Amino acid sequence: MSEEESPAQRVAIGISFGNSYSSIAYTSGEGKAEVIANEEGDRQIPSILSYVSGEEFQGTQAKAQLVRNAKNTVAYFRDFLGQDFKSIDPTPCHHSAHPIQHESTVAFKIKDKEDDTENTVTVSEITTRHLRKLKNSASDYLGKNVNAAVITVPTNFSDAQKDALSKAAKDAGIEVLQFINEPVAAVLAYDARPEAKLADKNIVVADLGGTRSDVAVIASRGGMYSILATAHDYDVGGAQLDEVLMDYFAKEFLKKWKNGGDPRVDDRASAKLKLESEAVKKALSIGSSANFSVESLSKGFDFTCSINRMRYETISSKVFATFVRLVLNVVEKAQLDPLDISEIILAGGTAHTPRIASSLASAFPESTTVLAPSTSATAINPSELAARGAAIQASLIQEFETEDIDQSTHPMVTVTPHLARAIGVLCISSDESTGVFRHLVEAETPVPVRRTAIIATPREGGDVLVKICEGTRVIKVTKPEPKANGKAADDSDDDEDSDESDEEEELREKTYKVENVLAEAALKGLSKGAKVELQINVAADLSCTFFAREVGGKVAVRGGWKAPGKA
Amino acid sequence: VLSADWSAPTESKTLTAATDRNIEPVGPHFLAHARRKRHKRTFSEDDRI
Numbered sequence A: 001m002s003e004e005e006s007p008a009q010r011v012a013i014g015i016s017f018g019n020s021y022s023s024i025a026y027t028s029g030e031g032k033a034e035v036i037a038n039e040e041g042d043r044q045i046p047s048i049l050s051y052v053s054g055e056e057f058q059g060t061q062a063k064a065q066l067v068r069n070a071k072n073t074v075a076y077f078r079d080f081l082g083q084d085f086k087s088i089d090p091t092p093c094h095h096s097a098h099p100i101q102h103e104s105t106v107a108f109k110i111k112d113k114e115d116d117t118e119n120t121v122t123v124s125e126i127t128t129r130h131l132r133k134l135k136n137s138a139s140d141y142l143g144k145n146v147n148a149a150v151i152t153v154p155t156n157f158s159d160a161q162k163d164a165l166s167k168a169a170k171d172a173g174i175e176v177l178q179f180i181n182e183p184v185a186a187v188l189a190y191d192a193r194p195e196a197k198l199a200d201k202n203i204v205v206a207d208l209g210g211t212r213s214d215v216a217v218i219a220s221r222g223g224m225y226s227i228l229a230t231a232h233d234y235d236v237g238g239a240q241l242d243e244v245l246m247d248y249f250a251k252e253f254l255k256k257w258k259n260g261g262d263p264r265v266d267d268r269a270s271a272k273l274k275l276e277s278e279a280v281k282k283a284l285s286i287g288s289s290a291n292f293s294v295e296s297l298s299k300g301f302d303f304t305c306s307i308n309r310m311r312y313e314t315i316s317s318k319v320f321a322t323f324v325r326l327v328l329n330v331v332e333k334a335q336l337d338p339l340d341i342s343e344i345i346l347a348g349g350t351a352h353t354p355r356i357a358s359s360l361a362s363a364f365p366e367s368t369t370v371l372a373p374s375t376s377a378t379a380i381n382p383s384e385l386a387a388r389g390a391a392i393q394a395s396l397i398q399e400f401e402t403e404d405i406d407q408s409t410h411p412m413v414t415v416t417p418h419l420a421r422a423i424g425v426l427c428i429s430s431d432e433s434t435g436v437f438r439h440l441v442e443a444e445t446p447v448p449v450r451r452t453a454i455i456a457t458p459r460e461g462g463d464v465l466v467k468i469c470e471g472t473r474v475i476k477v478t479k480p481e482p483k484a485n486g487k488a489a490d491d492s493d494d495d496e497d498s499d500e501s502d503e504e505e506e507l508r509e510k511t512y513k514v515e516n517v518l519a520e521a522a523l524k525g526l527s528k529g530a531k532v533e534l535q536i537n538v539a540a541d542l543s544c545t546f547f548a549r550e551v552g553g554k555v556a557v558r559g560g561w562k563a564p565g566k567a
Numbered sequence B: 001v002l003s004a005d006w007s008a009p010t011e012s013k014t015l016t017a018a019t020d021r022n023i024e025p026v027g028p029h030f031l032a033h034a035r036r037k038r039h040k041r042t043f044s045e046d047d048r049i
Helices: A059-068 A091-095 A123-142 A159-171 A182-191 A238-256 A267-286 A309-315 A317-333 A354-363 A382-397 A402-408 A493-504 B028-039 B043-048
Strands: A012-017 A021-027 A033-036 A048-052 A055-058 A073-075 A099-102 A105-110 A119-122 A148-153 A175-181 A201-208 A213-221 A224-233 A289-298 A301-308 A341-347 A369-371 A415-418 A422-427 A436-441 A449-456 A462-478 A507-526 A531-538 A544-550 A556-561 B019-022
Touching: A012 A123, A012 A182, A012 A382, A021 A123, A021 A382, A033 A123, A033 A382, A048 A059, A048 A123, A055 A059, A055 A123, A059 A073, A059 A267, A073 A091, A073 A105, A091 A267, A099 A119, A105 A123, A119 A123, A123 A159, A148 A159, A148 A182, A148 A382, A159 A175, A175 A182, A175 A382, A175 A402, A182 A201, A182 A213, A182 A224, A182 A341, A182 A382, A201 A317, A213 A317, A224 A317, A224 B019, A224 B028, A238 A267, A238 A289, A238 A301, A238 A309, A238 A317, A267 A289, A267 A309, A301 A309, A309 A317, A317 A354, A341 A354, A341 A382, A354 A369, A382 B028, A402 B028, A422 A507, A422 A531, A436 A449, A436 A462, A436 A507, A436 A531, A462 A531, A507 A544, A507 A556
Parallel strands: A012 A148, A148 A175, A201 A341, A341 A369
Antiparallel strands: A012 A021, A021 A033, A048 A055, A048 A073, A099 A105, A105 A119, A201 A213, A213 A224, A289 A301, A415 B019, A422 A436, A422 A462, A449 A531, A462 A507, A531 A544, A544 A556
């Protein structure tokens, strides 16, 4: 092991490497994750490289080159890494250097040297240059040479893509400590906040990016995360919203300048249109109106036009609806109901759009929290989640030996049995049909697990039977009694509309159905109003022990059952 | 509420078979889990250390 790689010498950061934007973050001495701004002051650094007579530009400066120097500007290349040329979709590169086949990999033909010759630069080399720049920005900021990182990747990134990224990072002087999945990084960024409380909950992470959207359903159990279902959609993202605006402004332009020509047809005009449309979209996420203004948009005609958020939301309502559908589909794929979801974490740049957050909030029950800037005061900037999560993970493992990290992330460790059903205790009545099931351990909890709960006992005290059982979650649908016409509205006329729609609505609740009584225990002679403490331990082989005792009491009842398949 | 004629059940039941899933190797709680698993410790043993 070279000296640079020894854990003591490591300076690790978190990198979120995306098709459209990349971010870098570090963890401060107090354990708080901070996103680093590059020398241009950008925290979301466009993943774009551009060359002008041998000089390299990156980030926002390179993005500006998309208009005048599109052929020597490389953008949207992350998903090409480690891919076969046939399997890539070059659509996003329409406005920049086009990907070409080069041996087994993807490359770009660009003039990146002074001598004005076209060179074939592989996507791996492009990535290395990009990562080197990110590394240098972080090193400048921290005043230390950054030599290691945790990088976030989409959940469907193949091993070949990870290997290619790992190699590209190594060439840039970065040791990749670990690849972590983007949605999990987002959850970690929220859970690592000091005010966060650990709970067993199902979380949906909707990562709405520029050229793709990824949604994952994650079971969070005692701070451990298991992905239940994922979906990837390359046809919904910020680019679709940009297109809606581009169409709108192009039509307005044609209305004003009859002989201006369609700016969408001309390459340079459409590049200008796209850049400004994206800027307008971002402004509409913050303000209620925005100005579109491009000098010499097409055929020398300047164009200025303003749009308010209401109009924008109307013209892009179709795109918003596809986001909501995508999220609902993944919940279904995980065999869950919207009622099972406690939190929706919105990540990615497009998640800043207020309307997407409010559409999701109305598609899910009120019990579901939507974590986005417009719906929650405590929400973290959606663009920064992945980088923050990576920075936190980097700070946790940077002291480890490389071997330790590899061993810990090995499938031997990560593949773990998850409970198929919830385990809980039957309260109120000993009868299975009338009892109320109170869950102790949720379904999909990885074992081994230990949970403790305090349960109230009947008021009069005395003897109590504790029944431990398995339960499945069922959705109870109750239809409200149809109200008699006219009488339903409480004399006020303006309520009638809402009453009518209420009548159609079914009441859906989440309840548990008791499936299987596992063990019973009796506690005798409890005092008045006593509470019972119950602890249950499920071992890795699904054998289990539990004990129950009165709070403050000394005597505990112990019991347990064996692993399945054993006598 | 316990009925008078209750006695501890003798037959032992087992849990429904679990499904194998991948835990995400991320976060402090996973690292604690990995430590327990690699050293084959139980929760109470881990608490004592």
